[in-house]
Amino acid sequence: SQQGEEDPQALSIQEGENATMNCSYKTSINNLQWYRQNSGRGLVHLILIRSNEREKHSGRLRVTLDTSKKSSSLLITASRAADTASYFCATDGMDSNYQLIWGAGTKLIIKP
Amino acid sequence: EAQVTQNPRYLITVTGKKLTVTCSQNMNHEYMSWYRQDPGLGLRQIYYSMNVEVTDKGDVPEGYKVSRKEKRNFPLILESPSPNQTSLYFCASISGGSYNEQFFGPGTRLTVL
Numbered sequence: 001s002q003q004g005e006e007d008p009q010a011l012s013i014q015e016g017e018n019a020t021m022n023c024s025y026k027t028s029i030n031n032l033q034w035y036r037q038n039s040g041r042g043l044v045h046l047i048l049i050r051s052n053e054r055e056k057h058s059g060r061l062r063v064t065l066d067t068s069k070k071s072s073s074l075l076i077t078a079s080r081a082a083d084t085a086s087y088f089c090a091t092d093g094m095d096s097n098y099q100l101i102w103g104a105g106t107k108l109i110i111k112p
Numbered sequence: 113e114a115q116v117t118q119n120p121r122y123l124i125t126v127t128g129k130k131l132t133v134t135c136s137q138n139m140n141h142e143y144m145s146w147y148r149q150d151p152g153l154g155l156r157q158i159y160y161s162m163n164v165e166v167t168d169k170g171d172v173p174e175g176y177k178v179s180r181k182e183k184r185n186f187p188l189i190l191e192s193p194s195p196n197q198t199s200l201y202f203c204a205s206i207s208g209g210s211y212n213e214q215f216f217g218p219g220t221r222l223t224v225l
């Protein structure tokens with residue numbers, strides 16, 4: 001089932017600019033993860049943030065989590081053409097048995 | 113190298129002709145999953161498996177079967193494919209524990225005529 005909603009659905013920016021994508025979810029979670037998918041390929045794990053964390057960094061990625069608002073954001077700084085992809089958030093609930101619930105994704109286009 | 117492999121990568125078939133998409137992982141994960149991805153619908157889980165001989169339905173199991181006879185393999189079976197099963201299919205292997213990272217295969221693009 002899907003509970004995550006990414007916003008915006010599509011985003012087009014110039015190379016070098018920062019890209020911010022948002023994710024909202026509906027139920028309590030253990031973790032929230034972000035994945036990237038290049039066109040037609042398998043998803044690749046980017047970063048995981050636990051429900052008791054508020055912010056996490058990995059290279060040019062910064063993820064925030066606000067459990068009171070049931071939302072997360074993914075910031076990609078100094079974007080590059082290679083960042084062009086779709087980005088998905090996924091949550092696992094308190095009783096999920098490792099099942100992830102996926103958002104519909106944000107399609108990011110970086111213009112050279 | 114840790115990986116999930118799927119075969120075939122591309123398949124065009126006709127309605128009613130049984131097919132199997134194989135999935136194999138080399139990470140000794142207990143948990144594996146099958147998804148289909150359709151435009152505008154995101155990833156939808158078809159079936160998952162918690163361990164050998166333990167499988168369960170996901171959100172869209174109709175028309176599919178799975179088996180888990182060995183830990184590394186988790187094939188997806190379409191006994192009688194129909195055009196509405198035309199989709200992009202992904203197998204995933206999950207690390208489990210507190211770090212629930214999913215490792216995806218490269219995908220199988222299936223067209224049912």
